[in-house]
Amino acid sequence: MNDKIPYKIYLSEDEIPKQWYNVRADMKVKPAPLLNPANGQPLKPEELEPIFCKELIRQEFDNDTKWIDIPEEVLNFYKMYRPSPLVHATFLEKALDTPARIFYKFEGNNTSGSHKLNSAIAQVYYAKQQGLKGVTTETGAGQWGTALSMACAYFGLDCQVYMVKCSYEQKPFRREVMRTYGAKVTPSPSETTAVGRKILAEHPGTTGSLGCAISEAVEAALTQEGYRYQLGSVLSQVLLHQTIIGLEAQKAMKKYDIKPDILIGCTGGGSNLGGFATPFIGEMLRGEADYKIIAAEPASCPSFTKGVFAYDFCDTGRICPLAKMYTLGSQFIPSSNHAGGLRFHGMSPVLSQLYHDGVFECRSVIQTDVFQAAETFARAEGILPAPESSHAIKIAIDEALKCKETGEAKTIVFNLSGTGYFDLMAYGKFNDGTMGDILPTDEELKGCFERLPKVGNE
Amino acid sequence: MNDKIPYKIYLSEDEIPKQWYNVRADMKVKPAPLLNPANGQPLKPEELEPIFCKELIRQEFDNDTKWIDIPEEVLNFYKMYRPSPLVHATFLEKALDTPARIFYKFEGNNTSGSHKLNSAIAQVYYAKQQGLKGVTTETGAGQWGTALSMACAYFGLDCQVYMVKCSYEQKPFRREVMRTYGAKVTPSPSETTAVGRKILAEHPGTTGSLGCAISEAVEAALTQEGYRYQLGSVLSQVLLHQTIIGLEAQKAMKKYDIKPDILIGCTGGGSNLGGFATPFIGEMLRGEADYKIIAAEPASCPSFTKGVFAYDFCDTGRICPLAKMYTLGSQFIPSSNHAGGLRFHGMSPVLSQLYHDGVFECRSVIQTDVFQAAETFARAEGILPAPESSHAIKIAIDEALKCKETGEAKTIVFNLSGTGYFDLMAYGKFNDGTMGDILPTDEELKGCFERLPKVGNE
Numbered sequence: 001m002n003d004k005i006p007y008k009i010y011l012s013e014d015e016i017p018k019q020w021y022n023v024r025a026d027m028k029v030k031p032a033p034l035l036n037p038a039n040g041q042p043l044k045p046e047e048l049e050p051i052f053c054k055e056l057i058r059q060e061f062d063n064d065t066k067w068i069d070i071p072e073e074v075l076n077f078y079k080m081y082r083p084s085p086l087v088h089a090t091f092l093e094k095a096l097d098t099p100a101r102i103f104y105k106f107e108g109n110n111t112s113g114s115h116k117l118n119s120a121i122a123q124v125y126y127a128k129q130q131g132l133k134g135v136t137t138e139t140g141a142g143q144w145g146t147a148l149s150m151a152c153a154y155f156g157l158d159c160q161v162y163m164v165k166c167s168y169e170q171k172p173f174r175r176e177v178m179r180t181y182g183a184k185v186t187p188s189p190s191e192t193t194a195v196g197r198k199i200l201a202e203h204p205g206t207t208g209s210l211g212c213a214i215s216e217a218v219e220a221a222l223t224q225e226g227y228r229y230q231l232g233s234v235l236s237q238v239l240l241h242q243t244i245i246g247l248e249a250q251k252a253m254k255k256y257d258i259k260p261d262i263l264i265g266c267t268g269g270g271s272n273l274g275g276f277a278t279p280f281i282g283e284m285l286r287g288e289a290d291y292k293i294i295a296a297e298p299a300s301c302p303s304f305t306k307g308v309f310a311y312d313f314c315d316t317g318r319i320c321p322l323a324k325m326y327t328l329g330s331q332f333i334p335s336s337n338h339a340g341g342l343r344f345h346g347m348s349p350v351l352s353q354l355y356h357d358g359v360f361e362c363r364s365v366i367q368t369d370v371f372q373a374a375e376t377f378a379r380a381e382g383i384l385p386a387p388e389s390s391h392a393i394k395i396a397i398d399e400a401l402k403c404k405e406t407g408e409a410k411t412i413v414f415n416l417s418g419t420g421y422f423d424l425m426a427y428g429k430f431n432d433g434t435m436g437d438i439l440p441t442d443e444e445l446k447g448c449f450e451r452l453p454k455v456g457n458e
Numbered sequence: 459m460n461d462k463i464p465y466k467i468y469l470s471e472d473e474i475p476k477q478w479y480n481v482r483a484d485m486k487v488k489p490a491p492l493l494n495p496a497n498g499q500p501l502k503p504e505e506l507e508p509i510f511c512k513e514l515i516r517q518e519f520d521n522d523t524k525w526i527d528i529p530e531e532v533l534n535f536y537k538m539y540r541p542s543p544l545v546h547a548t549f550l551e552k553a554l555d556t557p558a559r560i561f562y563k564f565e566g567n568n569t570s571g572s573h574k575l576n577s578a579i580a581q582v583y584y585a586k587q588q589g590l591k592g593v594t595t596e597t598g599a600g601q602w603g604t605a606l607s608m609a610c611a612y613f614g615l616d617c618q619v620y621m622v623k624c625s626y627e628q629k630p631f632r633r634e635v636m637r638t639y640g641a642k643v644t645p646s647p648s649e650t651t652a653v654g655r656k657i658l659a660e661h662p663g664t665t666g667s668l669g670c671a672i673s674e675a676v677e678a679a680l681t682q683e684g685y686r687y688q689l690g691s692v693l694s695q696v697l698l699h700q701t702i703i704g705l706e707a708q709k710a711m712k713k714y715d716i717k718p719d720i721l722i723g724c725t726g727g728g729s730n731l732g733g734f735a736t737p738f739i740g741e742m743l744r745g746e747a748d749y750k751i752i753a754a755e756p757a758s759c760p761s762f763t764k765g766v767f768a769y770d771f772c773d774t775g776r777i778c779p780l781a782k783m784y785t786l787g788s789q790f791i792p793s794s795n796h797a798g799g800l801r802f803h804g805m806s807p808v809l810s811q812l813y814h815d816g817v818f819e820c821r822s823v824i825q826t827d828v829f830q831a832a833e834t835f836a837r838a839e840g841i842l843p844a845p846e847s848s849h850a851i852k853i854a855i856d857e858a859l860k861c862k863e864t865g866e867a868k869t870i871v872f873n874l875s876g877t878g879y880f881d882l883m884a885y886g887k888f889n890d891g892t893m894g895d896i897l898p899t900d901e902e903l904k905g906c907f908e909r910l911p912k913v914g915n916e
Contacts, residue, residue: 080465
């Protein structure tokens with residue numbers, strides 16, 4: 001390892017990667033195809049055209065092209081906030097008194113507060129290219145909705161956001177950021193869609209879920225001329241766009257001869273771990289390197305560690321295609337006690353296949369431990385982390401403390417996907433000691449698994 | 459101007475300036491001395507020792523040393539978030555369709571959300587050196603309190619923050635950031651101090667002011683063993699520490715041969731404009747260059763444009779020393795309609811003297827115009843600006859639009875001192891169209907001027 005590593009490694013703007021990396025091209029077992037829930041047949045690209053932009057469908061189905069050019073206008077926007085720094089967490093190392101070397105890629109230095117902007121700007125670019133009027137989407141913690149609002153403001157498209165009700169209430173200020181960028185924000189479930197009204201009738205008083213909000217946003221796209229739906233995670237196209245994170249990290253590490261042993265990212269729908277880790281996973285699949293890769297997921301929404309690998313709906317309203325993935329069942333709604341994002345019942349089909357093939361491991365963590373790790377990190381490194389990202393911090397600290405016991409100087413790299421400036425209500429509960437942890441029971445999960453669709457799973 | 463200017467100019471860590479610049483050394487007319495309100499005599503350094511740290515008093519009285527070394531430990535901390543980028547606002551230029559070249563120094567990329575950390579870490583370092591247990595302070599919009607909390611967490615000192623009540627209520631989340639860094643936060647005026655009780659008795663239901671909170675924090679420092687008071691603006695020591703902003707900006711501009719015509723900063727107590735502009739003012743005082751420097755202040759708290767240049771108390775409770783400055787009177791409290799910081803009745807004595815000598819000009823702006831400028835900036839440049847900083851944005855846009863009329867390609871540089879992530883209640887009012895502007899009346903100001911102290915002004 002190079003001795004002269006700065007605290008923050010900033011690549012220059014002309015070092016921003018010009019292509020995204022498609023890990024599917026290197027996978028021997030490809031992710032299973034999306035199925036039409038009506039007949040169980042693999043979906044054809046054209047069947048998705050009423051919902052998604054054409055070019056994004058092309059990317060979604062492309063299991064073969066390893067490198068995909070980033071459009072010039074997207075690269076131009078990336079310069080607003082990229083390259084993001086790779087930080088050598090010397091202050092955290094000192095606070096933990098560990099021989100480990102800890103690095104983090106910091107994706108929070110933009111107003112969306114997270115990595116979500118990387119895919120939002122690409123998706124809106126393709127919508128603009130297609131001559132659309134606007135896009136619809138859902139948002140959980142609010143980062144994705146903010147990112148899409150920013151991208152729409154930049155390209156002059158209308159933006160309609162269905163925001164999970166509990167986030168809408170816990171984070172009123174996120175709504176105002178989106179409105180400042182010109183978006184229309186509706187708490188979900190709402191009375192504005194048929195599926196929203198149905199969910200409200202079945203579950204009065206529900207605080208919503210990402211699955212509900214997806215159903216509403218899809219319906220809104222289908223029922224308005226010149227609109228399409230866009231999604232901030234789960235889809236293979238999103239993982240593709242997010243690889244800018246891992247590719248930049250690889251470049252920065254190569255520049256300073258940093259050789260990672262352990263790579264960590266949090267997982268909700270998979271955009272963060274997928275974007276950060278798949279360029280490294282590609283090296284593993286091609287037999288060029290070996291890493292220990294760890295997904296960090298919330299114990300209150302444990303798709304990998306407690307879910308099943310099966311075909312399931314991506315949305316609670318059961319109007320979306322079926323995807324083969326690790327899932328808790330599309331009817332699973334995490335406890336409203338659970339703060340922040342990472343609330344999705346399923347998981348990226350690409351990551352699900354890789355996990356199924358044993359390429360990486362996953363650990364679930366309870367949120368009081370996560371916030372304790374967040375506090376430690378904030379006081380040492382000066383950045384208030386997002387609760388989502390703090391799942392990765394928790395595992396990174398665990399690994400660094402193991403090194404302290406064994407005396408090993410392992411190199412740990414995690415993705416600090418965002419900042420916690422809009423999560424202060426949750427921090428407040430932690431500060432007050434009233435946070436607690438509510439985990440799904442085995443019985444609850446069993447009930448959800450029993451409601452998995454028969455199609456694709458027989 | 460160099461053609462290959464990147465969108466964001468990042469200096470390397472070893473280019474961070476190693477010394478602060480003290481503009482007083484270059485001033486022919488020095489700022490007037492602080493006076494003891496009891497006898498009208500210039501204060502001696504030792505008289506301030508119960509309130510302030512010794513080394514900071516030394517810096518406060520030092521009108522002669524032009525360059526002051528930044529301690530190694532402070533430089534080390536600076537690496538956490540510095541150098542801050544100088545951004546070429548090409549997206550804003552395009553949105554305004556102006557021939558002007560616009561740059562901004564961006565100080566918001568740290569968890570305090572502003573430039574305040576530059577002085578906080580220095581002040582707490584000196585407190586630690588002196589063997590103190592803790593520090594007390596006030597905070598308005600919350601940036602300074604957060605910055606001091608972060609600095610205290612880093613050096614392991616106790617931190618007690620008196621937060622202006624209207625900010626405490628408008629920004630509950632700021633409190634939680636401070637608590638996450640271990641600080642104790644009290645809304646001001648409070649029942650915890652004699653001066654707070656007095657102010658509450660005289661003005662029941664008051665939403666507070668920076669002047670009130672200062673009185674309380676000073677009393678708290680005086681009445682606790684091993685505590686001193688620290689202030690985030692106004693003082694000459696603070697301007698000194700903040701010159702890291704202007705010095706870095708100068709270095710970055712020199713590197714790319716950028717020659718500014720107009721420099722803009724917002725002013726509340728003066729830390730932002732002082733830190734950004736005094737290195738350039740120094741060039742002017744030494745006859746090396748000429749710039750147009752513009753202070754941007756709120757029309758609802760117009761110290762420069764409507765105030766008088768006189769001796770006044772720095773606090774509402776009238777327990778602090780007298781400073782000669784532009785002031786609206788220590789009894790002036792801005793309308794609670796006014797969002798964010800820049801609520802101080804007075805102004806840095808250094809900047810006051812320079813303004814009195816005609817070195818720079820000042821323009822006051824109403825807040826609905828400020829938020830309109832903020833929205834334009836956010837949509838173009840992707841950063842949600844602090845309301846305070848948006849005063850500077852408003853003037854920068856005005857100047858750029860003038861260039862559009864005249865066809866001149868002037869180079870405009872402003873300091874984007876912070877982000878608006880904790881100001882979403884105010885943005886919400888703007889989005890709803892319910893913001894409005896409430897300005898002080900001439901009668902109100904006259905009443906405040908009549909209550910100026912006789913001492914020093916006869």
